[in-house]
Amino acid sequence: MKCTMIDPILGFSKLSKQEKIDWVAERYTHDPAQTKKLLKQYWNTASKVQKLHDEFIENTITNYYLPLGIAPNFLINGKLYAIPMAIEESSVVAAASKAAKFWFDRGGFKTEVLGTEKIGQVHFMYDGDPEHLKTFFKAVKPMLIKDAKPLSINMEKRGGGIVTIELRNKTAQLKDYYQLHCTFETMDAMGANFINSCLEQFAETFKREAQQYAVFNEKEKQIEIVMSILSNYVPNCLVRAEVSCPISELTLSESVTPEEFADKMIRAVHIADVEPHRAVTHNKGIMNGIDAVVLATGNDFRAVEAGVHAYAAKEGHYKSLTHARIEHGVFKFWLEIPLALGTVGGLTTLHPLVGLALEILQNPTAKELMQIVAVAGLAQNFAAVSSLVTTGIQEGHMKMHLLNILNQLEATEQEKTTIVDHFKNHTVTYSAVVAKLDKLRSRP
Structure with missing residues (x-):
């Protein structure tokens, strides 16, 4: 080098x-x-x-490709979807598709958007009388909304806009620290630029008016704006996805009865509730499905990841995002998850494959996309956990990983065909594939 x-x-x-x-x-x-x-x-x-592509980011030198696959047969609230997924992990699309087909025959997925509230904050430092600040905030709040009107007017025409502005005293956590905690409705846009622009205008107005506020002494007038930024933790931008069926219909494995399967699934989820080491991997499986659809539809999977994992720890320790129980002989499996997504703006109008992915999804609204993405996560988790409690995760995963191993070993197309056929009835391991390939190549 x-x-x-x-x-x-x-x-x-x-x-x-x-x-x-x-x-x-x-x-x-x-x-x-x-x-x-x-x-x-x-x-x-x-x-x-x-x-x-060259203009999406700075200093572009090439494109980095990921496979774009389709997971079919997702029945969501009675509507059939084929879900685009951009991901490199071998077994994700296969597992999601398998879960989709299983639940298609049992009524499909039921979903509901529980809220769409998005959050932004102006963080500032104030060294003065808290009561003076509260009085000032009440006086200046109408001015904050008025000055941001040119920014919010188009969003308001679409049914969105600024919802609330609150003053929060955070001095118990950090000396002199306060914030304007603001909520927004951004309709079908993810809304990051809208929210950040409003927040910066709030900050400018807040600081300007503080310097003219007669009740403040000179020290109190010197409010320090630290930063104005949206939050990717959106616990009230929430969607629920669920599947259910009579226990007798849980015929996924010949090795366990439906009753045993249901009990094992519930215990697996409870373990993820109490053991963070398991919960992280459990939730990673959920994000396999979620990230793949978020990426395919041009949304910010990093923001989604951060918000989801914060939500998983909202009760003081990190735990499972999915839940399972039995009620009156019916097995129920569900999740509630925060998802701030958009179907207009950003890459949705620029990246041709994002546009195609949204078209394949029948041009969903942001609320509909929230439900589709949540279902992908639930399906992926159901597939993963059901494998774990029956055959184990490696049997199916390694069969999907087989072609990756063969490509690493530079197998020919004929060698691939022969070896794939052989491992239909044999356990896939790296060493077993190497041995079979060596044996095949040593033939005269």
Whole structure:
């Protein structure tokens, strides 16, 4: 590798795309010519798509592809969906599809949006009488809304806008710390830019009016705005997804009875409720399904992840996001999860595959997308936990991973066909695949 202790590069973002590639390849890779060839293999030069990709972020040198798959047969509130999923993990789409088909025959998924409230905060420091601040806030609140009107008027026309502005005293947690805690309705937009713009206007008005407020002394007038930013923790932007059926219909495995299966599922969920080490992996399985749909539809999976995991810890310790119980002979499996999503703006109008994914989903509203995404997470978790409590996770996962192993071993198409057929009735392990491939290649 050619990387050495050298001076930092200045003005890298101003270089052409080719100059950036040359710089990276020649300084940080063993084979610059091969690196340049590899990067260009992933360019989309046949259309305008490449220019869009180049302008999404700074310093683009190529595209990083993920497979886009389809999980069919999702019956959600009586409507049939095929769900696009962008993910590289071998067994996720297969597991989601299997769960979708199982529940299709048992009435499908039932979902409900419980709330769509999104949150933003102006964080500030105030060293003065709390009662003076409360009085000031009451006086200035109408001005906050008035000054933000040019920003909120279009959102209001669509049925959204600023919902509440509250003053919160957080000095018990941090000296002199207060916040304007604000809620918003952003309709079909995720709304990050709208919320942040409103918050910055609130901050500007709040600070300006404080300096003119007669009740404040000179020290109290010097309110320090620390930051104005939306929160990705949205516990009131909530969706519920559920499946249920008589216990007798839980015929997933020949190794356990339906009654045993139901009991095992409930115990598995209870373990994730009380054991954080298990809960993290349990919830990761849920996010396998959720992230794949969030990514395919051009939403911010990092924001979703952060908010979901905070919600999983809302009771003081990290626990399962799914729940299970038996009522009057009926097995119920469900989750309630915060999801702030959008179907307009951002990548939805720029990325052609995002537009296609939304079209495949029949152009859902933001509320409908919340329900679809929640179902994907519930299906994925049901598939994973049901495997864990019956055959174990590796049997199905390794069969899906088999082609990845064969590609790593540079198997030919004929070798792949032979080996895949062999492992239909044998346990897949890396060493077993290597041994079978070696044996196949050693034949005269």
